[in-house]
Amino acid sequence: MMSRVAHADHEAVIGLELHVQLQTASKLFCGCSTRFGAAPNTQVCPVCLGYPGALPVVNEKAVEMALRLAAAAGARSAAASVFARKSYFYPDLPKGYQISQYDRPLATGGAVRFTGDGGERDVPLIRIHLEEDAGKSLHGGGTGEETRIDLNRCGVPLAEVVTEPVLRSPAEARACVAAVRRLVQYLDVSDGNMEEGSLRCDANVSLRRRGEARLGVPVEIKNLNSLRNLERGLEAAIGRRLSDLARGETAAHRTLLYDEATGEVRVMRAKESAPDYRYFPEPDLPPLVLDRDALDAARAALPELPWERRARLRRDFALAPDAAAELTRTREEAEFFEACLVSLRAELPRHDLAHLARTVAAWTVGELRRVRKERGAGGGEAPVAPGALARLLQRIVEGALTIPSAKTVLEEMARSGRAADEIIAAEGLGRIGDPDQLRELVRAAFTDHPQQLAELRAGKEPLINFFVGRVMRAAGGRADPQLVRRIVQEEI
Amino acid sequence: MIPRELSAAEAAGRIRRGELRARELVDGCLERCRRVEPLINAFITVDAGGVRAAAEEVDRRVAAGEDPGPLAGVPVAVKDNICTRDLPTTCGSRMLESFRPGYDATAVGRLRAAGAVIFAKTNLDEFGLGSSTEHSAFGPTRNPWSSEHVPGGSSGGSAAALAAGVVPLALGTDTGGSVRQPAAHCGNVGLKPHYGAVSRYGLVAFASSFDGIGPMARTAADAALLYNVLAGHDRRDSTSLPQNGGIPPESLAAPVQGLSVAVPRAWLEHCDAEVVRVFDDTARALRDLGVTLREVRLPSPRHALAAYAVLSDAEVSSNLARYDGVRYGRRARGADRLDALYVRSRSEGLGQEVKRRILLGTCVLSAGYQDAYYIRAQRARRLFQAEIDAALGDAAALFLPTAPTPPFRLGERRGDPLAMYAGDLYTIPANLTGRPAVSFPAGWTSDGLPVGMQLYGRRDGAATLMQLAAAVGRAVEAPRPAPDPSHDGGAFDRRGAGET
Numbered sequence: 001m002m003s004r005v006a007h008a009d010h011e012a013v014i015g016l017e018l019h020v021q022l023q024t025a026s027k028l029f030c031g032c033s034t035r036f037g038a039a040p041n042t043q044v045c046p047v048c049l050g051y052p053g054a055l056p057v058v059n060e061k062a063v064e065m066a067l068r069l070a071a072a073a074g075a076r077s078a079a080a081s082v083f084a085r086k087s088y089f090y091p092d093l094p095k096g097y098q099i100s101q102y103d104r105p106l107a108t109g110g111a112v113r114f115t116g117d118g119g120e121r122d123v124p125l126i127r128i129h130l131e132e133d134a135g136k137s138l139h140g141g142g143t144g145e146e147t148r149i150d151l152n153r154c155g156v157p158l159a160e161v162v163t164e165p166v167l168r169s170p171a172e173a174r175a176c177v178a179a180v181r182r183l184v185q186y187l188d189v190s191d192g193n194m195e196e197g198s199l200r201c202d203a204n205v206s207l208r209r210r211g212e213a214r215l216g217v218p219v220e221i222k223n224l225n226s227l228r229n230l231e232r233g234l235e236a237a238i239g240r241r242l243s244d245l246a247r248g249e250t251a252a253h254r255t256l257l258y259d260e261a262t263g264e265v266r267v268m269r270a271k272e273s274a275p276d277y278r279y280f281p282e283p284d285l286p287p288l289v290l291d292r293d294a295l296d297a298a299r300a301a302l303p304e305l306p307w308e309r310r311a312r313l314r315r316d317f318a319l320a321p322d323a324a325a326e327l328t329r330t331r332e333e334a335e336f337f338e339a340c341l342v343s344l345r346a347e348l349p350r351h352d353l354a355h356l357a358r359t360v361a362a363w364t365v366g367e368l369r370r371v372r373k374e375r376g377a378g379g380g381e382a383p384v385a386p387g388a389l390a391r392l393l394q395r396i397v398e399g400a401l402t403i404p405s406a407k408t409v410l411e412e413m414a415r416s417g418r419a420a421d422e423i424i425a426a427e428g429l430g431r432i433g434d435p436d437q438l439r440e441l442v443r444a445a446f447t448d449h450p451q452q453l454a455e456l457r458a459g460k461e462p463l464i465n466f467f468v469g470r471v472m473r474a475a476g477g478r479a480d481p482q483l484v485r486r487i488v489q490e491e492i
Numbered sequence: 493m494i495p496r497e498l499s500a501a502e503a504a505g506r507i508r509r510g511e512l513r514a515r516e517l518v519d520g521c522l523e524r525c526r527r528v529e530p531l532i533n534a535f536i537t538v539d540a541g542g543v544r545a546a547a548e549e550v551d552r553r554v555a556a557g558e559d560p561g562p563l564a565g566v567p568v569a570v571k572d573n574i575c576t577r578d579l580p581t582t583c584g585s586r587m588l589e590s591f592r593p594g595y596d597a598t599a600v601g602r603l604r605a606a607g608a609v610i611f612a613k614t615n616l617d618e619f620g621l622g623s624s625t626e627h628s629a630f631g632p633t634r635n636p637w638s639s640e641h642v643p644g645g646s647s648g649g650s651a652a653a654l655a656a657g658v659v660p661l662a663l664g665t666d667t668g669g670s671v672r673q674p675a676a677h678c679g680n681v682g683l684k685p686h687y688g689a690v691s692r693y694g695l696v697a698f699a700s701s702f703d704g705i706g707p708m709a710r711t712a713a714d715a716a717l718l719y720n721v722l723a724g725h726d727r728r729d730s731t732s733l734p735q736n737g738g739i740p741p742e743s744l745a746a747p748v749q750g751l752s753v754a755v756p757r758a759w760l761e762h763c764d765a766e767v768v769r770v771f772d773d774t775a776r777a778l779r780d781l782g783v784t785l786r787e788v789r790l791p792s793p794r795h796a797l798a799a800y801a802v803l804s805d806a807e808v809s810s811n812l813a814r815y816d817g818v819r820y821g822r823r824a825r826g827a828d829r830l831d832a833l834y835v836r837s838r839s840e841g842l843g844q845e846v847k848r849r850i851l852l853g854t855c856v857l858s859a860g861y862q863d864a865y866y867i868r869a870q871r872a873r874r875l876f877q878a879e880i881d882a883a884l885g886d887a888a889a890l891f892l893p894t895a896p897t898p899p900f901r902l903g904e905r906r907g908d909p910l911a912m913y914a915g916d917l918y919t920i921p922a923n924l925t926g927r928p929a930v931s932f933p934a935g936w937t938s939d940g941l942p943v944g945m946q947l948y949g950r951r952d953g954a955a956t957l958m959q960l961a962a963a964v965g966r967a968v969e970a971p972r973p974a975p976d977p978s979h980d981g982g983a984f985d986r987r988g989a990g991e992t
Contacts, residue, residue, distance in 0.1 A: 050814040052696040053575045055729050096813025278857040283700035285730050
């Protein structure tokens with residue numbers, strides 16, 4: 001499908017509004033647990049239920065996490081920021097207002113680095129602020145006409161991150177959100193899970209004539225609950241806008257809802273105008289005064305950021321950009337890679353470092369992921385320890401183990417927890433390097449397949465692969481394919 | 493027979509020494525309550541069983557030699573917008589008619605810890621919105637001094653319970669004068685502590701940046717005793733002040749000679765002649781005690797009233813949004829859509845005055861109006877604070893009447909909201925600025941109705957206020973005994989106490 005973005009006269013300008021659920025133990029304004037998956041309305045108290053007389057108290061850990069995010073983005077933290085009431089009526093909003101921040105947010109400015117069209121670039125942020133989450137409405141229960149309200153989520157801390165509208169395509173927007181997700185995971189402030197709602201994204205997009213500086217009227221798109229839906233939703237919204245313009249319609253403020261099933265967007269709000277939230281400063285909370293020490297501590301505690309790690313891996317280990325990007329998708333994998341490489345290097349100090357790095361990288365993002373998936377482990381621990389994998393890779397590099405055999409060994413390591421060398425010895429999986437041994441297998445194969453041998457001798461080159469395959473099978477995958485090929489050619 | 497005028501301090505002392513049984517005291521109060529309540533309608537909920545059980549627990553502790561607390565066995569009436577875990581907390585509203593919080597306000601918890609007995613929940617203007625206790629869903633409260641007159645509001649039930657001699661202590665709440673004005677109209681002492689001195693946790697919010705719980709009693713000493721139990725830092729209230737010391741009992745007897753008070757004489761242009769007379773008598777009494785009176789100029793209190801109206805309406809419109817029939821409180825029947833559920837529940841559950849202020853508050857916060865009203869009122873508030881700070885200088889207090897008029901008649905101002913609001917002219921500036929302020933009994937009208945006078949204090953000046961109030965209390969006309977509205981031939985009966 002040709003992207004509907006591709007249009008000669010107009011270009012798209014996209015901005016993002018992300019909500020990051022901060023992984024504190026308790027809610028933003030009360031001590032209730034934030035644990036996901038509890039029975040409905042069991043993690044509630046008078047404060048988050050909005051009972052008469054209840055009052056909010058700020059969770060310091062949430063502020064700390066939000067500051068960490070602001071520090072990582074290089075944003076300016078406000079000396080004093082102010083909570084504000086955002087008023088509207090909805091059953092999942094018990095107080096009839098959400099405690100958020102309005103004209104004096106926690107932080108302004110800063111940027112997130114991501115890999116967009118044409119390389120790495122920074123998307124500047126407008127602001128980062130703190131607000132409480134609302135509850136959940138579950139429609140269609142009971143008789144099918146009911147809506148059920150679960151307030152467990154009500155009061156969970158959110159960091160809202162708003163970017164400048166400078167992204168140029170749906171693909172770029174997707175890459176940007178992926179980068180934010182990576183960042184919040186690296187910082188241990190959120191698990192950034194879009195499907196579970198711990199990272200949510202609304203987008204706004206406008207069109208303008210190429211070369212113009214002024215932005216067009218934006219349209220807002222909601223319900224983009226995965227990276228894929230984000231990209232498709234934006235494409236649909238842009239396409240819709242282009243159709244409107246082609247028909248000569250003036251662009252109007254709209255809010256669109258993305259429909260996953262149809263891949264289309266439809267108008268959400270009947271009215272043109274945005275609701276009036278009547279923001280005013282929250283009288284129950286004094287201004288949030290920034291503790292200089294807290295900010296310094298947040299900066300000092302920053303781990304190596306994803307883009308910093310990518311750059312270092314490329315510089316120190318000569319990894320290709322794609323490989324570095326892939327390896328640093330999660331902090332856990334990146335750390336595994338380095339630990340494994342260090343262990344491997346220790347045993348093979350004279351071996352080319354770049355080659356070792358490529359090997360470890362390939363196995364970390366290749367076989368290791370496959371085995372992890374097969375074993376059903378989600379996130380969490382790797383199926384084998386970095387040092388254990390290093391021992392396995394060492395045997396490959398030394399030539400004592402073929403790659404097919406190594407794959408088998410890895411599976412057994414994951415299953416049993418045994419060391420690589422132990423399995424290789426026990427199962428007799430060592431590489432067969434003795435040419436005489438191989439010669440016997442080749443001759444046996446020739447004997448078993450006289451027809452193919454005749455054709456091969458007559459000149460049908462591709463049949464070499466046939467015999468290599470036969471011999472490999474007979475050798476249980478433990479023969480070096482290059483060597484086998486050479487012997488076959490010798491024996492013809 | 494326990495005298496109706498028994499002070500809380502005296503009662504607690506006797507109970508702690510084992511000279512009086514708490515059970516006997518509360519039985520007397522319950523009996524008095526039974527007799528006077530049909531005539532004054534001061535109470536919404538009285539839990540006789542709970543009261544007796546709590547009193548017996550106090551007696552048990554005394555007998556066992558345990559410390560029963562500084563307010564041991566003293567019955568305290570609690571205004572019904574303060575949460576009590578086991579008693580309904582209605583806020584005088586149909587919306588919360590059968591609402592039981594399941595938790596105590598911090599102030600109530602402190603009372604219990606001090607050994608006090610939570611006697612009853614008292615009547616109020618709905619959600620605290622009013623100055624006469626006529627805006628209650630449970631009928632008006634009548635002034636024990638005269639059944640045709642209001643007790644003031646919104647803490648009218650608490651004030652009437654004290655005046656009728658049912659209990660010696662009561663909690664009220666003060667957002668624009670709702671502790672002080674009914675205290676003045678019922679001949680009691682009512683203290684509005686500094687904003688944040690007493691925790692707001694469990695006080696059903698009206699206007700969050702103005703609200704406060706205040707002690708009410710018949711004497712300054714009793715009010716101070718109650719204040720000392722209530723005041724203190726609370727982690728659950730982010731606007732709560734750090735502990736800053738209570739009111740030492742001995743300070744109330746200290747001489748006030750040499751103190752100076754500031755008088756905004758020009759403000760009295762809004763006053764009824766009877767009030768001016770009592771004001772002048774009180775001024776003379778202060779001078780005779782050696783207090784210096786200094787006249788000061790202040791901006792008209794009408795500016796404070798206007799700023800307060802805008803800001804408190806804005807905050808109340810927000811604080812009352814939670815009453816939507818979804819989680820607790822009254823839910824309208826038969827609503828088949830969400831907006832119908834909201835509209836019907838709130839229309840049925842909330843009274844006229846409440847609705848009026850919600851509409852006004854929503855308006856002043858809305859786009860296109862917020863700058864002209866809400867933002868401007870915030871500025872006016874800050875300016876007024878600065879003016880009062882400057883006028884007060886290093887004086888100990890500001891001295892002025894509590895209300896511009898004596899108690900008015902039931903029904904007289906119901907149809908005129910602005911006339912009703914004007915009654916708060918002298919009390920609102922204290923809420924606007926957060927300062928502590930006290931009303932104390934100072935005299936009588938020619939009709940025999942109580943008139944109170946008021947002092948605004950410095951930030952940590954609650955003790956000085958009570959010291960001055962106590963001194964004046966000793967100096968002015970001796971307090972008349974609180975009327976017993978149920979006695980035959982009593983003045984109360986002549987004024988038609990039998991009417992409902």
